[in-house]
Amino acid sequence: MPARHPAARPAASAFTFATLGWRAWLEPLEPSAANETQLAILDESHPQARSSDYYLLLALQPEILRQRSLTYNAIMYGSGGAARAERELAAAAVSRDNGCVYCASVHAQRFEQRAKRRDVIEQLFEDPEHAGTSERERAIIHFALALTRRPDQFGAEQFAPLIKQGVSFDALLDLIQATAIFAWANRLMLTLGEPAALNVQASSDVDQLIVRRPPRT
Template identity: 60%
Template sequence: MNDIIRSHGFTNESLEWDAWLDVVDLDHATTEQIAVLEESHPKAKISDYYRFLVHQPEILRQRSAAFNAIMYAPGGLPRAERELSTTVVSRLNGCVYCASVHAQRFEQLAKRNDVIRQVFADPHSAGTTKREEAIARFSAALTEHPNEIDAGQLRELREAGLTDAEILDLIHSIAIFAWANRLMLNLGEPVFPEMAPAS
């Protein structure tokens, strides 16, 4: 899908991310650091993000295991809906890089980007179906007011068709991005490509 969206400072384009602090030089990395990079993500060795975090290899190993289990485990909440949720969270937290990555992943899985355009414009009202609307509203609520979540909001998810296992996956995906967004926002910045104006 080549439909580029730029809206409210967010985009579905592929962005780079530059760390503000020194990243690990692969030529001087330890055997453990290389091993952790290789098990974390296919592109970890060329990513400033991973090469910064691998200063503490065991912490990165635990982070990657948790992230991969939450985002990629089979069963439960469909992958596209996990990506939709994390795009909402990233949009609200102001993490342009994370929002772009997970918008793209949603588009790859769902083969459409209509709801991504809505998320960038107003995450609180996004959704092309009742189920998507419920996921977006809950993602926003848990991101902005986690202490105010109540049974009524869980009931809304169930009424939209989510099972309890899917709701648990949704909560996990929202929670890990509450942390991941803040990590990226405090350690570096997104780098935009030079491209033609978007639609």
């Protein structure tokens, strides 16, 4: 099932390259109340994890957070296989299709950092079905969209365009995993909180930069 019902998906104009924050709707762990295990897993997960609603919420189940972070980091940052920019393109395509404005903004920036351009992401935000500046980019986007929408119908037909473009087996595996983990990550973001404006410059650590909610009054 889609991460967000089609009737509730944001308009194309909602998607952005701007750096966004994210606020949890549930009460996240307070760093001062965290135990040693929770703090260690937060530090393993991301440099900004102790000030992130997302990580602090997941740290309520610390072993799940540890496994999530190990899996995420291996898929998105592992060596070999698909180029980093291509993994980011797949992640952005999934997030755009599922209506996750926060994740789409993060991976739009990541793609731009890696590829030194943003044209394909601008196209993706406007019209995913026709996005791509090359046959290879279009094949990656269509691959990610097909796996996102109908994994039960995914098969050789969806692999063929990428194989035709010379994508290796290892790269195909990376693209499958990047698409799959964002199908999951989008659902966490969309069901546990919401994006929020954040007035900071993009940086190399932006992929999980999340603003903490103000203290309750």
